[in-house]
Amino acid sequence: MRAVITVLGKDKIGIIFNITSVLAKYSVNILDISQTIMQDFFSMVMIVDIENSTVIFEELQSELEKKGIEIGLSARIQHEDIFNSMHQV
Amino acid sequence: MYNYETILKTISMIEREKLDIRTITMGISLLDCIDSSSYNACKRIYDKITSKAEHLVRVGENIEKEYGIPIINKRISVTPMSLIAQASGDQHYLKYAEIMEKAAQETGVNFIGGFSALVHKGYTIGDDILIRSIPEALSATTRVCSSINVGSSKTGINMDAVKQMGKIILETANLTADRNSIGCAKLVVFANAxxxxxxxxxxxHGIGEPDCVINVGVSGPGAIKIALEDCKGQPFDVVAETIKKTAFKITRMGQLVANEASKRLGVPFGIVDLSLAPTPAVGDSIARILEEMGLEVTGAPGTTAALALLNDAVKKGGVMASSHVGGLSGAFIPVSEDEGMIAAVKCGALTLEKLEAMTCVCSVGLDMIAVPGDTSAETISGIIADEAxxxxxxxxTTAVRIIPVIGKKVGDEVEFGGLLGTAPIMxxxxxxxxxxxxxxxxxPAPIHSMKN
Structure with missing residues (x-):
């Protein structure tokens, strides 16, 4: 299963490090990353493969959320289908 | 292959624009629970509901987490209870409402619908008993919802039922007077249900439906309001197109959730209801969409036209996004559940008569309207007759969900709590x-009903 991780908030040092360290810890493979910074606002979208994840989805989700709160940003993970279905005929 | 902008747009629609799935409703047929002993019937009803819907709430919550989309309600609808109960020979159906309540509690759903009777042409013995049981049933339970169909385009309007429902609504209000007459918020009188x-x-759960089915209702007034903010001053062609496109996205999400819920529960998918359903939260209002189109306040001249455009564009956008569309499908205008409508009533812009006109062009009808507690049963019946x-x-489809709040008068306000919101007395x-x-x-049925 593939999922989309989005991280949004004020830019600071170490965002990608913090998020990817969670992913590496649970064997989540990153397929693609895109990030932009507009003024001070940081946004990152990551496509990940969670097929070989060592934890269940909910746990990964709560770990990412926790990490997000720790570094003062919002971090969420969602099943990719929601994005595919919403914007394509 | 991913457009990152669309990903961020989706996130924004959910976070900022309060896009959500309003309800996953499991329809369950109880026709196989009919029994000449009400004890046995109730046991079968409880067993069937609790086994079919055992995982409904959990599956809903899992989908919510995985897709990151809020699913506000998980609910159950059942076969009209008058059909199930009448073989028993009981003279009161409170017992059936109580077993519905118990099954709802066990499965964790917040509402269960189907304490209902279809009397658009006449009463059966069970219909009569069920209707007379409504006030007590709605007073003794908190999750049971009741609906009565009093008219249809094929059969005309049963005015005996209209008359009786005025009295039943008032009686329900009186029995729940200590709770702001909230019983009436769980009672709908329909035409063309x-x-x-x-x-x-x-x-x-209609009798033409399968044994068990999953229906999904979407929501998203906030998403449409924000999309319209980008077309200020532009002609209606642009407004209609913008609503259509947004409705498409909203409905796609509903379809995805419906398919997923159906797969995980092993229950066939029925329909997606293309409705725009408001909540009392700021930013989740139908009235504010109409105002975004250029009305100073909802209720001003132009309101009906604005709502007609909205309702039609939502259907056009949504219909292509779903494999099966059904339910009520349109914009809801419940007063107490819509922050903008409440404000419009309070400032005197929106009256009952204007709301009646608005119900001609939207789904469904006079919804969640609080009126003075001393309103007579005949007047309530008159309002139902007009709407029917x-x-x-x-x-x-039209409906009346009117709440004569005992002890309150025009200018007062009542708090129903949760999604039912706050209602100014109209x-x-x-x-x-x-x-x-x-x-x-x-x-009699209108001439254009004779299509055969």
Missing amino acids: VEDNPFMAGAF AIGVINNK SVNKFSCKAFIDRGGRI
Whole structure:
């Protein structure tokens, strides 16, 4: 299963490090990353493969959320289908 | 292959624009629970509901987490109870409402619909008993919802039922007077009721439906309002296109959730209801969409036209996004559940009469309207008759969910709590329709119903 991780908030040092360290810890493979910074606002979208994840989805989700709160940003993970279905005929 | 902008747009629609799935409703047929002993029937009803819907809430919550989309309600609708209960020979159906309540509690759903009777042409023995049981049933339970169909385009309007429902509503208000007459918020009087409606309080599982089915109702007034903010001053062609596109996205999400819920529960998918359903939260209002189109306040001249455009564009955008569309499908205008509508009533811009006109062009009808507690039963019946006439003549569903709040008068406000919101007491026309309602009988079906 593939999922989309989005991280949004004020830019600071170490965002990608913090998020990817969670992913590496649970064997989540990153397929693609895109990030932009507009003024001070940081946004990152990551496509990940969670097929070989060592934890269940909910746990990964709560770990990412926790990490997000720790570094003062919002971090969420969602099943990719929601994005595919919403914007394509 | 991913457009990152669309990903961020989706996130924004959910986070900022309050896009959500309003309800996953499991329809369950109880026709196989009919028994001449009410004890056995109730046992079967409880067993069937709790086994079919055992995983409903959990599956809903899992989908919510995985897709990151809020699913506000998980609910159950069942076969109209008058059909199930009448084989028992009981003279009161409170027992059946109580077993529905117990099953709802066990499965964790917040509402269960189907304490219902379809009397658009006449009463069976069970219909009569069920209707007389409504006040007590709604007073003794908190999750049970009741609906009565009093008219249809094919059969006309059963004015005896219209008359009786005025009294039943008042009686329900009196029995729940200590709770702001909240019993009436769980009671809907329909014309042209639909069999696959996932929304409460009017949901029931029609007899043409399969044994068990999943229906989904979407929401998203906030997303449409924000999309329209980008086309200020532009012609209606642009407005309609913008609403269509947004409705498409909203409905796609509903379809995805419906498919997923159906797969995980092993229950066939029924329909997606293309409705725009408001909540009392700021930014989740139908009234604010109409105002975004250029009305100073909802209720101003132009309101009906604005709502007609909105309702039509939502259907056009949504219909292509879903494999099966059904339910009520349109914009809801419940007063107490819509922050903008509440404000419009409070400032005197929106009256009962204007709301009645608005119900001609939207789904569904006079919804969540609080009126003074001293409103007479005949006046309530008159309001129901008017609304039913609009539905019957225009081949659409209409409904009345009106709450005569005992002890309150125009200018007061009542708090129903949660999604039911806050209702300002609205003024009702003071002139009598008693002699009209007292006639009884049936208003014949309109000429255009004869299509065969």
